[in-house]
Amino acid sequence: PPINRLSQKIKITAKTQRREKIVKAAIIGAGPAGLSCGWFLRNAGFEVDIFEQKNLAGGMVSAAIPSFRLTNEAIERDIRRILASGVHLHDNYLIDRTQFAVLLRDNDAIFLAAGAQQSVRLEIEGVESKGVIDPLEFLFDVRLNSEPATGRHVVIVGGGNTAMDAARTAYRIVGNEGSVTIVYRRTIKEMPADHGEIEAVKKEGIRIIELTNPVSILSSNGRVTALLCSRNMLAMKGTDGRPAPVTIPGSEFEIPCDTIIPAIGQQLAIDFAGTDQLKTIPGSYKTRIPGLYMGGDALRGASTAINAIADGRKAAAEIIAETQFLNPTFAG
Numbered sequence: 001p002p003i004n005r006l007s008q009k010i011k012i013t014a015k016t017q018r019r020e021k022i023v024k025a026a027i028i029g030a031g032p033a034g035l036s037c038g039w040f041l042r043n044a045g046f047e048v049d050i051f052e053q054k055n056l057a058g059g060m061v062s063a064a065i066p067s068f069r070l071t072n073e074a075i076e077r078d079i080r081r082i083l084a085s086g087v088h089l090h091d092n093y094l095i096d097r098t099q100f101a102v103l104l105r106d107n108d109a110i111f112l113a114a115g116a117q118q119s120v121r122l123e124i125e126g127v128e129s130k131g132v133i134d135p136l137e138f139l140f141d142v143r144l145n146s147e148p149a150t151g152r153h154v155v156i157v158g159g160g161n162t163a164m165d166a167a168r169t170a171y172r173i174v175g176n177e178g179s180v181t182i183v184y185r186r187t188i189k190e191m192p193a194d195h196g197e198i199e200a201v202k203k204e205g206i207r208i209i210e211l212t213n214p215v216s217i218l219s220s221n222g223r224v225t226a227l228l229c230s231r232n233m234l235a236m237k238g239t240d241g242r243p244a245p246v247t248i249p250g251s252e253f254e255i256p257c258d259t260i261i262p263a264i265g266q267q268l269a270i271d272f273a274g275t276d277q278l279k280t281i282p283g284s285y286k287t288r289i290p291g292l293y294m295g296g297d298a299l300r301g302a303s304t305a306i307n308a309i310a311d312g313r314k315a316a317a318e319i320i321a322e323t324q325f326l327n328p329t330f331a332g
Contacts, residue, residue: 022047023323026107028095030057032305033296034113035079036312037319038087044320048086051093051103053114057083065305066169067143100272109291109319112278113312116297118269122157122262126217131224135166135263142169151258152178155227157214158263159184159191162302164198166261167206181255182208185232185245194304209255213247217260226254266302285315293319 025041027034030052038048050057057079083089095103103110119134121127131151139162141148154170156163163182171180182201184191187210191198201208211232218226231251234243268278277288278298285293295311297303 023109024049024107025109025111025319026051026103027111027113028103029053029113029115029296029298030089030091031113031115031296032308033115033298033312033315034111035082035087036309037111037113037295037316038312039082039085040313040316041319042082042085042087044316046320047088049088049090049107051095052089052091053094055092057089057091065143066139066165068168068172069165095270095272097272104289104291107291108323109293111285111312111315111319112270112287112292112294112298113296113308114268114270114298116266116268116300116302118267119263120265120267122214122264124214124216126219126224127262129217129219129224130222131219131258132217132260132262135162135261136266138166138261139169142173147173150174151224153257154178154180154259154261155255155257156180156182156261156263157184157227158182158265159186159188159193160263160265160302161193161197161304162266163261163263164193164201166263167201168204170259170261171204171206180206181257182206183212183214183227183229183255184208184210185213186234186243187211190242211245213245214262215252218254224258224260226256227260228252228254266297268298285311285318 023045024047027038027048027050030050034050035057038050042048117136119136133148133150138148138150150170150173152174154174156167156170159182167180167182174180188198188208211234212229213232215228215230217224218228229252231248231253232245233248235246236244238244273289273292278294280287280294280299285295285299287294293315295315296308299311300307
């Protein structure tokens with residue numbers, strides 16, 4: 001009968017429409033994690049939009065990793081390939097609470113890959129003195145071919161990859177007439193930086209003073225003159241599984257310097273979601289916000305580009321698996 005044929009036609013049309021539904025994903029941050037995730041989602045058939053706060057893609061890789069480690073040409077080649085796949089990049093685009101709500105409404109999934117682009121503040125007396133430089137701003141300026149206002153005797157505080165990059169970059173600026181010293185509260189063995197980066201620092205002759213803790217920054221007329229430190233010894237393992245540094249009473253000493261770069265950690269800096277909301281489910285990249293996933297430095301804190309790229313790929317696989325029912329034609 002005609003009514004049955006019409007009913008069958010409606011069912012077939014509805015099924016076709018479901019099969020052809022365009023599944024949309026928004027990515028916040030165009031660093032290694034975001035670009036990686038965008039690449040894999042696009043190849044799986046997603047419509048992908050990446051929103052980047054800065055005016056260039058690549059995140060910390062483009063903005064902060066020294067050019068002697070990674071050239072602009074290599075970065076740009078990979079970015080061009082990703083964008084050529086059909087990924088849409090929106091740069092100079094700051095996501096606030098209102099826009100975040102719009103993204104949640106208009107997309108089937110969001111991947112937060114904003115990086116850890118805020119340096120952890122060194123909370124010691126004298127930190128406001130002239131000559132104390134933010135490590136990321138220092139690396140950004142050098143990468144943009146802008147000479148930072150550093151002195152000739154630089155002290156780096158920290159033992160991570162950012163500290164190693166800052167030390168090797170400063171070493172190239174101060175020349176033979178200057179000096180670069182790294183201060184770390186545990187031993188070299190416990191440094192969180194990649195082994196290769198630590199070895200590169202040592203080969204260049206940069207001094208590392210281990211088991212040393214900054215106490216205060218000494219200054220004259222508001223400008224840095226020295227870093228007052230104390231010696232440490234390692235005690236029982238702390239909550240992070242590493243031996244806890246304990247100050248040795250009466251062990252204070254000064255390191256004369258005119259520039260101090262505290263590179264003691266980095267953290268996520270966004271205002272459109274709370275810390276509790278951004279906690280990921282164990283074994284997953286899902287956050288407590290439905291449809292929102294997170295990876296890269298935004299999740300780990302400052303880490304390597306390889307880890308960020310891997311997070312992007314794995315998060316994309318999870319997103320594809322979760323949204324596959326929306327478009328059964330996915331190859332992923």
